Amino acid sequence: MIELNAEDFSCALPLLAGIKQKVLPWAICEGINPGRVFVDRRENPQMVLLWSPVGYYCLAGDPAQAKDLTGISRVLAEIFVPASQATGETGFILIPSQVGWKEHLPTLLPGREIIEIYRRPFAFDPARFAAQGNWRERIPKGFTLRAMDATLAGKVGVLSSWASIDNFLANGLGLALLDGD
Template sequence: MILELKKTEFHKCKDLLYAQGQLEPKAVVEGVNPGRIFVDDIVSPASGLIWLGNNDGFFFIGNERNEVFNSELNLFIDTLIIPEARKVGLTCFEGIGNHNKWDETILKVFENRNLGSWNQRVYTLQKNDYIGNCELTIQEDYNIVKISETLFENSDKSIKNIKFLHSKILEVWSSPERFFSKGIGYSVIYKNKIVSICFSGFVVDNFHCIDIETLEEYQGKKLAQKGALTFVEDCLRNNFIPYWDCMESNKPSIAVAEKLGFRKVFNYIGYEFMFE
């Protein structure tokens, strides 16, 4: 039977994590970012499934050849995961292996579903690799502002769409206080409106996973690039390592990362199927 761990028990999964794997499952297991963990054995888990707190996918961790766990996955997803996922507006299951040996297992376990896939790239930036001569200029009426508690609280009501910032931070972090104690971020503001943000989505040790979003009507103005550049420079000043995870098909995102000096450290495959 697949059972859910209490948050106080997440530490039992530390040994199941692949050291060179993605940042997100590590952040959940270490209790930095919110999420849920389901395992084959409460006392001594060998395999598990992590549901990210921002509902942005599931990570398979541990032993990919655990037949007892694998044989129960489809029923578990149908009876527990899908009903709960529908409640938060999800229409599909997105699953990722914490190491590439899970790929074969995922294909086998879900062979009777209409399984699709996509490719991801992960980049990191070391201080010595940073290309600091790519200063970007944006129009004068756009201002880069650090995401501070004062900005977040917006007591003077100066930011008209503060809910945009609130929703992005609280999508990934359990509270504003948690974000301000662990992460950093920057907003691009135009006429009392936040139009682009770049912030630490997940954090493990000194690695900061970059989360960027620009309002659709303001895209194409290099605002995200400027926000990312400012974020990266802040990271490097504080000896943080920026971590950039993007779809292989997202050529503009890859171009920005490589222009700044990010180096690809690994690829992985994501899988998805629609709920019936």
């Protein structure tokens, strides 16, 4: 596996087309969020591994075409895991692009307990939101809903997954429900 420079990350985007958890891998490849990208080859890559500093790894490409499972395993064990540990992470979540990767997990992660979890992506539905009526009335007494600013962003730790607070404020979004100040 070959590590790409940030200016080459976009070559991995076609391999991410089928991944259900798109936000983080696309943000890394587009240079919005920090991360590392490894591919099986520079020209027309068929496999990609992405690392994020918050312990999310993505594996994309056609598992039936996987030729270098040892190389993928080596990047996971010798590069990704130590890099995550250096940022304080004690575990990781590997997000495969296709269910066919499941049969390769014992080879890719030898000696590790594999726990399958499920995440469900959500899409904002304006009509469903509007049907909720005046949501402001349901905010508990003493609480306030505030848009994320630089101070709040620093308090909640956005720097673990963003290059800077300014980068988050320019490219991210967030709200905080505050109890008091």
